[in-house]
Each structure stands twice: as C-alpha cells, then as structure tokens.
Amino acid sequence: MLTANLLAKKRDGNALRDDEIRFLIEGFCDGRVADYQMSAFAMAVCVNGMSERETATLTRAMLQSGDLLPREVSGQTPRVDKHSTGGLGDKVSLILAPLLAACDVHVPMVSGRGLGLTGGTLDKLEAIPGFRTDLSEQASAAVLRQVGAFIISASERIAPADRRLYALRDVTGTVESIPLITSSILSKKLAANLDALVMDVKVGGAAFMKTLDDARALARSIENVGRAAGLPTRVLISDMDQPLGKAIGNAIEVNEAVAILESQPSDPALQGVRELTVRLCASLLTRVGVATDLDDATQRLGRALDDGSAMERFQAMVAAQGGRWTGELDVAPxxxxxxxxxxxxxxxxxxxxxxxxxxxxxxxxxxxxxxxxxxxxxxxxxxxxxxxxxxxxxxxxxxxxxxxxxxxxxxxxxxxxxxxxxxxxxxx
The missing domain is CATH 3.90.1170.30 (Pyrimidine nucleoside phosphorylase-like, C-terminal domain)
Incomplete structure (x- = not known):
C-alpha cells in the first residue's frame, strides 16, 4: 500500500478497508507515515467523514497501538470513567473522579490537554504546584490502589497513536470530526479496562458540536462503537451556549472545582456544575450496581460532597500524584x-x-x-x-x-x- 493513495482515496470520499486503516495507524506509529501525512488524513476524515465500520476499526487500531492498564489493581471493584467533549469552564472531571472514588468505585482517568478553545483537564491540574500527570504504569496503579482515582496523560504505552494524532488535530483545524472524536475518546477509555463509561456531549457556541443534531449524532456514534467494543456507554447531552460555571482558565477553574467539592455556598451557576457532575456520576453508579437506582445514587453522591469525603479524596489524589495543595491557587489580578x-x-x-x-x-x-x-x-x-x-x-x-x-x-x-x-x- 502507498500512503498517498490511501489519502487520495479518503480525500475523494471513499471508504477505507480495515487493513488500509490499520496500515495508516501502524505506519504512523513506526515512522512510515509522517506527521504531515496523518494531518492530511485527519483533514480528509474531517471533510468526508467515516462509516461506523471505519470508525470502529480506527478505534481498535489506535487501542492496539499500545497497552491496556492492568485490571488486577481493581480486583472486583468496579472501574468507571467519564469523558466530555469539552467547552469553556468544564471542570467536571476535577470533581467527578474523587467524588466517585469516595463512593467505592475506581476511576482510572486518562485525560487530555487543551484542544482548540477547550481547556484541558491536565493543564488545569498542572496549575497545582508539583502535580504530575506523566505517571508510570506502576505509579498510577499504586495511586489507584491507594486513593481510588488518578488523572494522568496518555503515555506512550496507552493508545500512543491517539496521543500523537490528538496533538496534530489541535493545530490543524481538524477537531470537529465525529469519527475522530469517537475514536480518540474510546481508544483511551478501552485501554483503561473499564466496566462502564459515561459521556458528556456538549452542544452550543462553546462546544465542538454546534447543533443538537450533531450532538445526537456523536452520542449515537460513541454509544454504538463503545457497545461494539464491549464497553457499556451512556451519553448525556448538556448545553454549552454559555460557559459552565463561572470560572474559565486553569488555576481559576481548579479553585472553583474545589469550592464545589467543599460544598461552599454557591450561586446557581456553580449549582449547575454540581448537578451535571452528580448526574454523570449517578449514571455510572447505577450501571455497575453500586446504587440501586438514580435516587439512591444521587443521595450517596450528595452525602460524599456534603460530608467532606469527596474533598478528602481530591486532596489524597493530589498528594499521591506529587501535588502540593495548600489552599486556593494564585490567579492574576x-x-x-x-x-x-x-x-x-x-x-x-x-x-x-x-x-x-x-x-x-x-x-x-x-x-x-x-x-x-x-x-x-x-x-x-x-x-x-x-x-x-x-x-x-x-x-x-x-x-x-x-x-x-x-x-x-x-x-x-x-x-x-x-x-x-x-x-x-x-x-x-
């Protein structure tokens, strides 16, 4: 196969065979396919799309480019995670991971950096002095065992093809593509050996999906490809025609997330962040049988926020990942x-x-x-x-x-x- 021929095939709107998709991803990882060629592939997909079969094959190819996180760390403890398509002020992951850990599930979260106008969870956490997101497999397993949650970057051993393609998409105008978003999300989440995943698909002016129809299309794609790969996935669609919460940035969003973890008195904007987080968490707790129904899950999550146990898990996670939490982070004047x-x-x-x-x-x-x-x-x-x-x-x-x-x-x-x-x- 010739890379240029495959790029022209997708440029012209034709479907790629499974072996052709695997050839591109394997070549990207071993150097036979250059960054500029993969950027051209991403643009062709962004313009012409992919079928569900192509998207599933791309997801599996990116998953198989690396390793799976070890499952034995969790034993019988359910392993769950959440992903958001992102938007302004979306700091939900900072609250969700320790909150779920306080409710007797494990959250091995492999997250990303800023993409387009969307802030990255890793960038926000690295506003905390000393916080490390580049943990080894052994170190991340120790954090999961000790705390019940970690938030790390995708290492060279976890979906490395996605890690490199993710960075190219950010700077080549190829973020807004349902197949590329689907394969990027699911390749990392499948590598985490999860029992359930919940997706927060944003729609509106500050989201990648500008219309409700596009958001629903992405939701269907993620649910169908996740199901085909054996990962039960539920999707929630939330508004992003205005920022989520009040804070937009890195340190400033960490401070707001901590305010919610501490159940500080808050205005409706912050209550919205809490409500969205609890809804996503409740979906996971019911899916893996930790809660009997959504009401039971919501009550458990509310107690974990109000009694301080979720904040304790956050502080423990920060410390376990090398961070020093001494109070509110400094923000510019x-x-x-x-x-x-x-x-x-x-x-x-x-x-x-x-x-x-x-x-x-x-x-x-x-x-x-x-x-x-x-x-x-x-x-x-x-x-x-x-x-x-x-x-x-x-x-x-x-x-x-x-x-x-x-x-x-x-x-x-x-x-x-x-x-x-x-x-x-x-x-x-």
Missing part, C-alpha cells in the same frame, strides 16, 4: 468589564471569550505552546440575567500590562437587550 446599558443578557460570544483566553496564554495556538495557569475569566452573568448599567458582567484576570488590550473585546462578548430573555436550560 482581576479587572471588571461593566455593562453599558440596562437590560437582559441575550447572548454570550463564547468564541470571543475562548479566543481571548488563548491569546492571554490560557490555551495553545500551536503544539508546544506553554500555558500560563494564572490567567482566566470569571463570568458574573448568565443568559437571561437582568443587568444594570455599570454592573460587572465578567472579570478579566491577566497581568496588568495586558488588561486594556482585551477589555473592549470582552465587553462585546456580552450582548444585552431591552427585552426579557429566558434562561437557558443546562440539559437541552
């Missing part, structure tokens, strides 16, 4: 952006907000860019809120020398109208 008129919040320009954060160093423009964990944005309003002229609508956290550069653009990101606007539901 803040400056308020104020409403210029009375009215109601009609629209939040998530693309503008996300792009601003990337420009500040809170995300990546290209592979290898460093992250500034201290920068961030804190939303002070939600769609449908009543505001008055001069009221803060968001707060920009960045180094003082750069604040004026971004204030006007962020002011335009909050659209205010005279007519009342209904609030957006979290679950469409």
């Amino acid at each position: 803040g400056r308020a952006v104020q409403a210029e008129q009375d009215g109601y919040v009609r629209h939040l320009d998530c693309q503008r907000i996300g792009s601003t954060l990337v420009s500040l160093g809170g995300g990546r423009r290209k592979l290898g860019d460093s992250i500034d964990p201290a920068v961030g944005i804190r939303m002070q309003v939600r769609i449908g809120d009543r505001v008055e002229r001069g009221q803060p609508v968001l707060e920009l956290h960045c180094h003082a020398s750069r604040q004026n550069e971004y204030l006007e653009g962020l002011r335009k990101a909050v659209e205010i109208t005279e007519d009342p606007v209904p609030p957006r539901p979290l679950f469409p």
Whole structure:
C-alpha cells in the first residue's frame, strides 16, 4: 500500500478497508507515515467523514497501538470513567473522579490537554504546584490502589497513536470530526479496562458540536462503537451556549472545582456544575450496581460532597500524584468589564471569550505552546440575567500590562437587550 493513495482515496470520499486503516495507524506509529501525512488524513476524515465500520476499526487500531492498564489493581471493584467533549469552564472531571472514588468505585482517568478553545483537564491540574500527570504504569496503579482515582496523560504505552494524532488535530483545524472524536475518546477509555463509561456531549457556541443534531449524532456514534467494543456507554447531552460555571482558565477553574467539592455556598451557576457532575456520576453508579437506582445514587453522591469525603479524596489524589495543595491557587489580578446599558443578557460570544483566553496564554495556538495557569475569566452573568448599567458582567484576570488590550473585546462578548430573555436550560 502507498500512503498517498490511501489519502487520495479518503480525500475523494471513499471508504477505507480495515487493513488500509490499520496500515495508516501502524505506519504512523513506526515512522512510515509522517506527521504531515496523518494531518492530511485527519483533514480528509474531517471533510468526508467515516462509516461506523471505519470508525470502529480506527478505534481498535489506535487501542492496539499500545497497552491496556492492568485490571488486577481493581480486583472486583468496579472501574468507571467519564469523558466530555469539552467547552469553556468544564471542570467536571476535577470533581467527578474523587467524588466517585469516595463512593467505592475506581476511576482510572486518562485525560487530555487543551484542544482548540477547550481547556484541558491536565493543564488545569498542572496549575497545582508539583502535580504530575506523566505517571508510570506502576505509579498510577499504586495511586489507584491507594486513593481510588488518578488523572494522568496518555503515555506512550496507552493508545500512543491517539496521543500523537490528538496533538496534530489541535493545530490543524481538524477537531470537529465525529469519527475522530469517537475514536480518540474510546481508544483511551478501552485501554483503561473499564466496566462502564459515561459521556458528556456538549452542544452550543462553546462546544465542538454546534447543533443538537450533531450532538445526537456523536452520542449515537460513541454509544454504538463503545457497545461494539464491549464497553457499556451512556451519553448525556448538556448545553454549552454559555460557559459552565463561572470560572474559565486553569488555576481559576481548579479553585472553583474545589469550592464545589467543599460544598461552599454557591450561586446557581456553580449549582449547575454540581448537578451535571452528580448526574454523570449517578449514571455510572447505577450501571455497575453500586446504587440501586438514580435516587439512591444521587443521595450517596450528595452525602460524599456534603460530608467532606469527596474533598478528602481530591486532596489524597493530589498528594499521591506529587501535588502540593495548600489552599486556593494564585490567579492574576482581576479587572471588571461593566455593562453599558440596562437590560437582559441575550447572548454570550463564547468564541470571543475562548479566543481571548488563548491569546492571554490560557490555551495553545500551536503544539508546544506553554500555558500560563494564572490567567482566566470569571463570568458574573448568565443568559437571561437582568443587568444594570455599570454592573460587572465578567472579570478579566491577566497581568496588568495586558488588561486594556482585551477589555473592549470582552465587553462585546456580552450582548444585552431591552427585552426579557429566558434562561437557558443546562440539559437541552
């Protein structure tokens, strides 16, 4: 086979055979297929799509490019995980992993870095001094045994083909592809030897899936390919036409996640983060038989948050992965952006907000860019809120020398109208 011929075949909208897909992935891993050729493959898939059979084969090929995490660590303890397609302010994984561990299941979470405008769980955790995401198989197994949860990066031995392709997609405009998203998620999750997986598919202006139809299509793809691979998978669709919670960034999102783990008094925006997290967790606890039904699961999860046991697991996980949690993380100085008129919040320009954060160093423009964990944005309003002229609508956290550069653009990101606007539901 010639790589160029296979690229032309997919470019022209034709389906690849199973052996052709395996040839591309195996060649990518051993150097016969160059990065620029795999980038061309990703673009062809992004434009022309893949059949369910092709997607399943791509998933298996990426899974088989590496090893499985050892199952004996968990013994009879159920192993579960969650994945989100991501969006602004999505810090659910930081809460979910220790919360589930406090409810007698193991969570071996293999996560990713920032992709497009979407913040990465690993980038957020690395805002904690000393926190390591590059644990060896032996070290991660020890953390799972000790704490019940870990959050690590995909090593060279866990779906290495996906790890490299994931990085290329981030910088080549090929993120928004249902087959590539499906295969990326499931190859890593299958490597974790799970008993159940729950997916949070985001839909809206700050998500990869812009329409409900696209979100449902991705949900079907993940459920069907997961089922075919022997991994029971449930999917929840949640709104991302506005940021999740209030905090957007790295250190600032860790602080908000900890506030929820500590069950601090919170406004409706933070209650929404808690509700989404609990719903995802409850689905897993019922699927593996730890809870009898959703009500039982919800009550158990609520107790784990309110009695401090989930926060204790978070602190234990941080310590086990080399981190030093001494309290709220430092965030760059803040400056308020104020409403210029009375009215109601009609629209939040998530693309503008996300792009601003990337420009500040809170995300990546290209592979290898460093992250500034201290920068961030804190939303002070939600769609449908009543505001008055001069009221803060968001707060920009960045180094003082750069604040004026971004204030006007962020002011335009909050659209205010005279007519009342209904609030957006979290679950469409």
